[in-house]
Amino acid sequence: MKKSTMTVRPVEPAQDLPGAAAYRPAPPPAWKPRTDPAPLLPDSEPHRVLGTGAAARLDAGLMRRLYAELVRGRRYNTQATALTKQGRLAVYPSSTGQEACEVAAALVLEERDWLFPSYRDTLAAVVRGLDPVEALTLLRGDWHTGYDPREHRIAPLCTPLATQLPHAVGLAHAARLKGDDVVALAMVGDGGTSEGDFHEALNFAAVWRAPVVFLVQNNGFAISVPLAKQTAAPSLAHKAVGYGMPGRLVDGNDAAAVHEVLAEAVARARRGGGPTLVEAVTYRMDAHTNADDATRYRGDAEVEAWRAHDPVQLMERELTERGMLDEDAVREAREAAETMAAELRERMNADPVLDPMDLFAHVYAEKTAQLREQEALLRAELDAEDER
Ligand SMILES: Cc1ncc(C[n+]2csc(CCOP(=O)(O)OP(=O)(O)O)c2C)c(N)n1
Numbered sequence: 001m002k003k004s005t006m007t008v009r010p011v012e013p014a015q016d017l018p019g020a021a022a023y024r025p026a027p028p029p030a031w032k033p034r035t036d037p038a039p040l041l042p043d044s045e046p047h048r049v050l051g052t053g054a055a056a057r058l059d060a061g062l063m064r065r066l067y068a069e070l071v072r073g074r075r076y077n078t079q080a081t082a083l084t085k086q087g088r089l090a091v092y093p094s095s096t097g098q099e100a101c102e103v104a105a106a107l108v109l110e111e112r113d114w115l116f117p118s119y120r121d122t123l124a125a126v127v128r129g130l131d132p133v134e135a136l137t138l139l140r141g142d143w144h145t146g147y148d149p150r151e152h153r154i155a156p157l158c159t160p161l162a163t164q165l166p167h168a169v170g171l172a173h174a175a176r177l178k179g180d181d182v183v184a185l186a187m188v189g190d191g192g193t194s195e196g197d198f199h200e201a202l203n204f205a206a207v208w209r210a211p212v213v214f215l216v217q218n219n220g221f222a223i224s225v226p227l228a229k230q231t232a233a234p235s236l237a238h239k240a241v242g243y244g245m246p247g248r249l250v251d252g253n254d255a256a257a258v259h260e261v262l263a264e265a266v267a268r269a270r271r272g273g274g275p276t277l278v279e280a281v282t283y284r285m286d287a288h289t290n291a292d293d294a295t296r297y298r299g300d301a302e303v304e305a306w307r308a309h310d311p312v313q314l315m316e317r318e319l320t321e322r323g324m325l326d327e328d329a330v331r332e333a334r335e336a337a338e339t340m341a342a343e344l345r346e347r348m349n350a351d352p353v354l355d356p357m358d359l360f361a362h363v364y365a366e367k368t369a370q371l372r373e374q375e376a377l378l379r380a381e382l383d384a385e386d387e388r
Contacts, residue, residue: 035244042237042249046281049256050318058256060324066103066255067319068333070312073099073123075337077286079344080122080136084290088348090141093120097285100255100311101217103127105185108262116155116168116186120217124187125154132340133347142352162192165201165214172269173210183269185213185262191222193236202277206243209274213265216277217252219284224297240277252282253311256318283309356382 049055077096083089095102098120106127109115117124122135129152137146138157145156155171158164168186175182192198193216205212216236220227233239240247246268250261258280265276283306287294294303319325360367360375367375 042247046251069103071333079341094286104258116164162195162197190218205275211269237279252280
């Protein structure tokens, strides 16, 4: 076969073709991050105050108040849990082990601010001033909320995960538009951070610089689901960076540290600096609720390791060592807690007096014809019952 003498011409680069320059895309404008992510990143270790030199700057009055509320809070948790066993309370999601977060969150707010708790945060509501029995009406099954949210500026204890977060953002944003000096603090669990509402709330809050503080209590579990199966993020506080707000990590059992970090975040929100995401690393010492058996998904060793880092003892030790708390003050705090528990027992042991007609209250601003008809029927039945 005759050998081909044809030479293959290399393909000319496009720029050499006539007119090619016209099609060359313009280089993109120089890219830079829209915000410097460095100041938004959480520290590599949770912030601690107790047991460190930093405790020297503590305000004695505030620390004693935190301590007294921690003692009362622990007693509230054990008493409410006991009431579930006595059939006086349907369900109680205990915050034993998490009292530092509950107490600090409540005390850091001004009266004009708003607290948005989840179902685990009854204690925060009580520390903010809500009547201890009213705080349990939902969990006793009497009422959906059981208290007037406006009275103490405490939104209803929220059972659907993370739905309280967009509520908090909406309220805070509206307040800002109206020129009201209000900060909203919303509490959520580690499991709640996987909800769409968490994402939407944080995104909206950051874009509009809403005066909100998001407090995530990372207590290790969402019922039986451990954090490792909940997120692949380096920490929950790191999630803040993606929204453009600062993320802060704090030891959630150190009430002084939680108060300090939250106070900074509240001040930032108040001066128009926008929202902060705070992750408090803590541990749920009790089961998820009285309907859960925690021994099925976690070992005793883990629980015991956390018992050695107990929020009430941490504070008591620090204040005693610094001479800020004497035996009398400890006894006083314990006695006040016992008095509260005795009153709670007594009041919860009395059967609630509920009016069946309340079924029709608070459903519609203007009742429908059908509802009015049903209301009249029930009224007639109840009157007939009374006459019998
Ligand atoms: C939208 C929604 N999905 C599922 C549930 C059921 N549920 C109740 S508590 C819970 C776990 C929540 O864990 P976490 O957010 O970590 O809070 P914790 O109970 O530990 O305080 C789940 C899945 C719910 N209440 N709401």
